[in-house]
Amino acid sequence: MRETAKTGGGHLDRPVAARWVSLALGVLVVVLLLLAVLLLPLHFVSYGKAKMFFAWYAARHGAYSSTRNVLSTEAYGHFIDRLPMAAGVFGICGIVLALFRKALGRFLLELPPEWKEFCDYFRRQFSRDTETVLEIGTVAMVFGTGIFLRLHYLGRPVRFDEAWTYMDFAARPLGLVLSRYPAPNDHLLNTLLIHFSTVFFGNTVLGLRFPALLAGCLVIPATWILARIQYGPAAGILAAGAVAALPTFIEFSVNARGYSLQWLLLLGVMLFAVMLVERRSLRWAWLGLVAAAVAGVYTIPTTVLAVAGIFWWMLACAVFDRQVGAAGTRQLLASLGLASVAIGLLSLLLYLPPLLVSGPSAMAAQSVVTLQQQVGFVDGLKHLGGCALVYWTGGVPTTILWILMGGLLTGLLLHHKISHERVPMIVPMGLVAAIFTWNRQAFGFPRVWSYLLLSAVLTAAAGISLALGSLAGRSRRKKVALGGATAVGLVVCMAVALVHQRVLFSTNETGTIPDAEEIARFLSTELHPGDALVGNALIEYVLLQRNPGLYGALAKPQNASRVVAVVMKRTGNLEICSSNEQAAELAAQETANPEFLRDSIDLARYQQPEVRAKFLTSTVYSLESKKAAE
Numbered sequence: 227m228r229e230t231a232k233t234g235g236g237h238l239d240r241p242v243a244a245r246w247v248s249l250a251l252g253v254l255v256v257v258l259l260l261l262a263v264l265l266l267p268l269h270f271v272s273y274g275k276a277k278m279f280f281a282w283y284a285a286r287h288g289a290y291s292s293t294r295n296v297l298s299t300e301a302y303g304h305f306i307d308r309l310p311m312a313a314g315v316f317g318i319c320g321i322v323l324a325l326f327r328k329a330l331g332r333f334l335l336e337l338p339p340e341w342k343e344f345c346d347y348f349r350r351q352f353s354r355d356t357e358t359v360l361e362i363g364t365v366a367m368v369f370g371t372g373i374f375l376r377l378h379y380l381g382r383p384v385r386f387d388e389a390w391t392y393m394d395f396a397a398r399p400l401g402l403v404l405s406r407y408p409a410p411n412d413h414l415l416n417t418l419l420i421h422f423s424t425v426f427f428g429n430t431v432l433g434l435r436f437p438a439l440l441a442g443c444l445v446i447p448a449t450w451i452l453a454r455i456q457y458g459p460a461a462g463i464l465a466a467g468a469v470a471a472l473p474t475f476i477e478f479s480v481n482a483r484g485y486s487l488q489w490l491l492l493l494g495v496m497l498f499a500v501m502l503v504e505r506r507s508l509r510w511a512w513l514g515l516v517a518a519a520v521a522g523v524y525t526i527p528t529t530v531l532a533v534a535g536i537f538w539w540m541l542a543c544a545v546f547d548r549q550v551g552a553a554g555t556r557q558l559l560a561s562l563g564l565a566s567v568a569i570g571l572l573s574l575l576l577y578l579p580p581l582l583v584s585g586p587s588a589m590a591a592q593s594v595v596t597l598q599q600q601v602g603f604v605d606g607l608k609h610l611g612g613c614a615l616v617y618w619t620g621g622v623p624t625t626i627l628w629i630l631m632g633g634l635l636t637g638l639l640l641h642h643k644i645s646h647e648r649v650p651m652i653v654p655m656g657l658v659a660a661i662f663t664w665n666r667q668a669f670g671f672p673r674v675w676s677y678l679l680l681s682a683v684l685t686a687a688a689g690i691s692l693a694l695g696s697l698a699g700r701s702r703r704k705k706v707a708l709g710g711a712t713a714v715g716l717v718v719c720m721a722v723a724l725v726h727q728r729v730l731f732s733t734n735e736t737g738t739i740p741d742a743e744e745i746a747r748f749l750s751t752e753l754h755p756g757d758a759l760v761g762n763a764l765i766e767y768v769l770l771q772r773n774p775g776l777y778g779a780l781a782k783p784q785n786a787s788r789v790v791a792v793v794m795k796r797t798g799n800l801e802i803c804s805s806n807e808q809a810a811e812l813a814a815q816e817t818a819n820p821e822f823l824r825d826s827i828d829l830a831r832y833q834q835p836e837v838r839a840k841f842l843t844s845t846v847y848s849l850e851s852k853k854a855a856e
Contacts, residue, residue, distance in 0.1 A: 240335065247331045255327065258320030265313040268306070308582050315578055319571050326564075336509050344510040347501060351455055360703070361459045364710030365450050365466055371717050372446045372470030376439060376479045379730045381431055386737025387411055388482040389767035392434055396420040407580030413484025414580065415525040420482060429771070434482045442479020442486035446470050448493040449684070456500050457644055457688040459702075460695070460709025465687035467713035468630065471720035472683070474618050474676055477735055484525040485673055489680050491525065492532050494518035496651065496681075499536050503543045503647060506558055516568050523573045528670075531662055532677045533569065535655030537562050542649045606669040606800070613803035614672040618679055621729030623719055629690065634682055636689030644688045652681040671801070673735065734805045741841045742768045745792060748839050748846065755779035758786035760826050765792050765844075783827050789849040790838070791826075793818035809842065818845040 323330070352358055395403060395417045403421050407414070419437035427433030449469045454462030469475045478485040498515035501508060522529035540562065544555045574581075619627055641650045656678055663669055691709055698705035724730065739745075739762075746768040753759060758781050759766065770777045783789050795818045802808040820835040829835075832849040839846040 244331065244335055247334050248327070251323065251327045251331055255320050255324045258316050258323065262313045262317035262320060265309050265316070268309055305582055308585065312578055312582055315574050319575060322567065322571060333509055333512075337513065340509050344508065347505075347508075351451075358459075360710065361463060361706050364463050364706075364714060365447065368450075368463065368467045368470050368713055368717055369443075369446050371721055372466075372476075373443055375471060375476050375721055375724065376442055378725060379476060379480045380435060380439065382480065382731050383738075383740075383742065384431065384434065384764065384767060385481060385735070386739065386762065386764045388434060388736065390763035391417060391420065391482055392424070392429075393763040393767055393770075396424060397429075405579035405583045407577075407584040410527070412580075413487075413526050414576075415521060416482070416484030416487050419487075435480055438482050438484075438486045439479055441490045442475065445475065445479075445486060445489050445493065445680075448490055448497075449680070452493050452497045452500070453684050453687050455497065456647075456684070457691060459706045461644075461684075461687045461691035463706070463709045463713040464633075464690050464716075465684050467717045468683045468687060469680070471717045471724070472618070472679075473620055473622065473724060473729055473733075474673075474679060476724070477617070477730055477733065478673065478676070480730075481736055483673070483736065485676055488522055488526045488529055489677060491518045491522035492529065492536075492677050492680070495522065495533055495536055499540050499651075503540055506554070506561065512561070512565060516565050516572070519565075519569045520572045520576070523569065524576045527577075528674055529677075530569075530573075531658050532655055535658040536651065537566070538654035538658065539647075539649060539651045542654060543647045546648045603667050603669070607663075609800050610669045610672060613801070614675075616803040617672050617733065617735055618676075620733065621720075621724045621727045623723050626716055626719060629716070630683075630686045633686035633689035633693070636692055637685035637687075638689075640689070640692060641685070644692050650685045650688075652678065652685050655681050732805045734801065734803060734808055737764070737801070738805065738808075739764050739794075739843050740805075740809070741843055743772075745839075745841055745844065745846070746772050749790065749792070750776060752838060752846065752848075753780065753790055756781050756786060756788075758783040758789045759792075760789055760823065761792035762794060787851045787853070789827065789832065789851075791820070791823055791835070791847045791849060792844050793820055793822050793847060794844045796822065812842050816840070820845075820847055823847075823849075 390411055391413075394408075395406060395412045398406065400421065403418055404414070406412070416437055420434060423436040424430075424433040427436060432439075446466050446469050450462040450466035452462075453465035475486075475489075478489075495515055495518045498511045498518065501511040502515065505511070519529070519533045522533065541555070541559065544550045544558045550558070637644065638650055638653070642648045659675060659678060690712065691705070694708040694712065695705050698708050742764055745765055749759070749765070749769055750773050753776060755776070756779070759769070759777075760783060766777070780786075795812050795815045797808065797811045802811060817837065817840060821829075823829060823835075827849075829849075831853075832851055835847040835849050837845060838848045
């Protein structure tokens with residue numbers, strides 16, 4: 227019988243589809259191996275030609291930052307030295323794809339027939355009855371309150387890390403956005419989204435924070451769906467309510483960092499993991515898990531720790547499930563191994579440009595780890611706990627905190643009564659984080675571990691729903707009503723407390739300079755075209771917002787006869803979490819030490835710094851070039 231390209235239903239016949247898939251994968255293998263070979267001739271491109279190309283590219287696309295240091299001799303040398311690593315990555319990806327090409331082809335061919343089954347899984351979670359209508363109405367109230375709280379804080383002053391993200395990363399040409407990674411502050415996927423959002427909305431607070439805001443709002447319904455599938459409707463409403471109103475989840479919905487995007491993607495990984503525990507062969511779930519994990523790692527590299535914890539949870543569920551057996555556990559372990567390889571290789575490909583430009587040490591946040599190790603592990607861990615207490619619970623009424631803590635303990639101890647899985651996901655995720663922290667002797671900031679807070683909220687919601695279930699008896703509708711009423715009550719109480727206390731306006735999360743506007747106003751009169759400004763990213767960002775013409779007329783320090791420097795006062799290696807403590811520490815210092823400028827300019831080229839203005843957080847100095855004086 228003659229083979230046709232399409233069946234009567236309009237779909238490709240399996241043999242024809244198999245040929246196209248095999249051809250596409252074969253072409254991809256050839257492309258990857260060719261890239262591995264073609265990278266080698268770049269060794270013969272001279273520094274002069276490469277610098278001319280980068281200067282032309284930066285000038286054509288425009289950027290607020292200097293293009294002089296985009297490609298220094300030293301940076302180009304490092305780039306050339308890292309080319310074999312890039313060739314190796316392409317080569318390994320090509321070889322692995324060649325080895326698994328047939329298996330991957332079969333996997334892709336089975337996706338279309340499984341689509342209906344994948345959709346039916348979600349349809350089964352919702353029924354058209356009174357309790358579902360009540361549940362959705364309650365979730366809509368919670369969602370609306372969460373959006374209100376985020377919009378309420380959207381216009382607050384920009385923080386240091388946000389300004390740094392824009393000035394040094396997102397405002398650059400697209401090629402540099404994807405390739406520069408000098409510090410872990412650069413959350414690449416978030417930076418890429420900010421690059422486009424500021425093009426669309428302009429250099430505004432909305433443009434800067436829109437990706438985080440959108441992701442932060444979507445985290446609320448995503449949490450509801452995951453908790454509902456895993457623990458039931460009441461737990462879903464309670465989890466959504468906690469995420470809607472807890473300060474950390476609001477903070478990073480209006481803070482132009484990648485944490486809210488990381489939470490959203492991790493919720494996707496968790497959801498697909500829950501589906502795969504129930505149905506391990508569902509290919510769409512495996513595809514979604516890998517895609518969400520790769521996007522999460524591309525947003526923040528430490529996402530790999532959360533994904534590792536989720537994978538260990540999946541294995542633990544298989545071990546405790548007698549129906550799976552040893553053969554099923556081995557099959558799941560093999561599938562997780564393949565998924566890990568796919569996540570690792572795809573993430574390496576995405577991170578290849580910054581690996582070439584910035585190097586592996588920057589990707590591993592080696593500078594941050596070294597700084598934290600100087601503080602001492604025990605002291606750093608105590609500081610982490612203190613800051614987490616300030617950032618995660620600030621402004622939340624004590625009664626609500628006790629309710630959430632009680633729910634967490636209940637969820638941990640009685641998890642087997644709430645879910646078919648005996649192990650709560652927070653346990654392996656926390657263990658992986660603890661092992662990593664101990665092994666690296668680095669504790670990070672509370673925001674780095676905020677995904678653990680998200681997982682803890684899910685467990686706490688499950689514990690509270692168990693307690694409500696004992697009050698509701700066997701009535702499912704009554705349990706949903708109790709869960710909804712409790713969630714709305716918690717959300718309203720937290721919302722009123724947060725708005726009344728203005729907690730998120732005064733928090734020091736990601737760096738606050740309360741007098742940044744005052745400093746920028748002074749600089750607008752102190753600076754003149756041709757002067758150079760040396761300051762941090764936030765001061766430059768605020769000045770750019772206030773007076774873009776003046777900012778654009780400033781020269782670089784090496785070309786200016788006069789430098790105006792904003793030197794920030796320092797309070798030690800560890801950030802001060804309390805804004806009141808920070809203000810007291812800064813007020814105790816009369817002026818900032820001008821020697822700190824050695825990190826930015828060569829002080830030997832200038833005359834004695836002259837104090838031009840004193841502020842709470844900083845001192846403004848004027849430095850005249852010795853050559854200009856002569």
